[in-house]
Amino acid sequence: MSAEDHLHELKVWLERNGGYFHPHVRLRKAPSGCSVVASESLPPDSKIVSCPFTLAITKESTLSALSVLLGSPSTTRLTSWSERQLISTYLSFHWIIGDGESSKGVLAHFPYVKSLPARDQLRTPLHFTEAELELLKGSNLYGATLDRRREWEAEFEECRGVISAVDREWADQFTWELYLTAATHLSSRAFPSTLISQNLSLTSPGVPEPILLPGVDSLNHARAEPVSWVQSYLGSGPVPDAGSCLSLILHNPIAAGAELFNNYGPKPNSELILGYGFSLPNNPDDTIVLKIGGPQGGKWEVGRGARGVDPIWDSVLAMVQPEEGAEPTYDDHLDTADALAEMVQQLMDKLPRVSVPAPDDIREDVALMIQHYVEGQREILESLVEYTETKEWHGEVPAPET
Structure with a gap:
């Protein structure tokens, strides 16, 4: 049949x-x-x-x-x-x-x-x-x-x-x-x-x-x-x-x-690809999972536009503070922004690069799925870079005491 x-x-x-x-x-x-x-x-x-x-x-x-x-x-x-x-x-x-x-x-x-x-x-x-x-x-x-x-x-x-x-x-x-x-x-x-x-x-x-x-x-x-x-x-x-x-x-x-x-x-496309075998272009529901080690660490899911990043900022901030429970200083916030930006950049550098049309040994629909996924991951990480810059340069990091 x-x-x-x-x-x-x-x-x-x-x-x-x-x-x-x-x-x-x-x-x-x-x-x-x-x-x-x-x-x-x-x-x-x-x-x-x-x-x-x-x-x-x-x-x-x-x-x-x-x-x-x-x-x-x-x-x-x-x-x-x-x-x-x-x-x-x-x-x-x-x-x-x-x-x-x-x-x-x-x-x-x-x-x-x-x-x-x-x-x-x-x-x-x-x-x-x-x-x-x-x-x-x-x-x-x-x-x-x-x-x-x-x-x-x-x-x-x-x-x-x-x-x-x-x-x-x-x-x-x-x-x-x-x-x-x-x-x-x-x-x-x-x-x-x-x-x-x-x-x-x-x-x-x-x-x-x-x-x-x-x-x-x-x-x-x-x-x-x-x-x-x-x-x-x-x-x-x-x-x-x-x-x-x-x-x-x-x-x-x-x-x-x-x-x-x-x-x-x-x-997110990660779930659609892993469980279903398809992807969506520019998927608004895309997320990336970020892990931070150490006693203040954990695992968080962050979406486009840096949605859900605040707990990660708080975790990194707690890790860079020299004294537990102390009020964070201007330098603590700067160190947090630098540490988070460095972590994000390392993740961006690791992301694969996928071309469409694909090489002969790669099926076109598979290459397109991976491209959709990687583009979403990269855009989320770029939004995290912007988040750290906003924290540092647009008044969200407290000014140093005079």
Whole structure:
């Protein structure tokens, strides 16, 4: 089947199981795997897609399915797995076992899994070539990528060990590439579990778990797009969630032929690239993480326009003061400005330089993502230089006593 056929199968399967797609939208093959396009103009506040809670892929549903596949002796070990391990292994088993009789009643998401983008379409840094990853050296994203690879590889080895104890042939097919692909699908498409709780909230107590909502995750991201995620309770009876679903509502009118977008929330390019595999040019939500050692040190996230820099200034100021708790002098402020400026300049000097068009061994879309990211990092650091200059030359550093 072609990619277009798989997308059509997803739509039919979702609707057959109580979900919904607006009759005037179409799913189209795209570099990201899928895009959703209006076949006719849509009025404001249109419901675009709904996913029943029964089709959501959650920690609980995947634990139940894997316990059946791997047998009750494995269940104790499965309960210690993270949400990512459970969901990624569950998705992987759709490819390992296939849509045959042996998977009936256990693996319930074949139309969804088949519609997901292939591994060669994924663009997170864990899918970069060595030459592409080398372009990130000198940036925070390079270290974050290596950390994520180590974490996910350790998870994979733990999962493979459990599978190998049950079926060696399954373990041979459960490769790192397969796990990485499934884990990337989760990182790039996950919703918070609070959306399908009885009390709909993005700020419920506790840590939300990642879940997958087939169909609702088909729309790509547009910053600040006005959307709503709305629960509907369609059923009645003794089970409170019977017939319940989550719907995506778009509040702007949509012209015929235009792509429809979801809003993943304000995210810096570092997060978009690492978790999703795309970037935004001149992203207003870009940030850089700065670390300062020592007893007064810490880690801070600073945004464009030096947003959030004041705690860093206070930390450096506390470090340069000769006497703890003393009132800072004019010279203390000057030393702080110099120290912060020097730190920022060192970070700027380390930032990679990326050219577009890219060299032959670098994919153009990857080079453009890295360029967007590095430009954002550089602009934030430049704003920090301006901040120190403002502190020093525009009256914010107290004048020396006469």
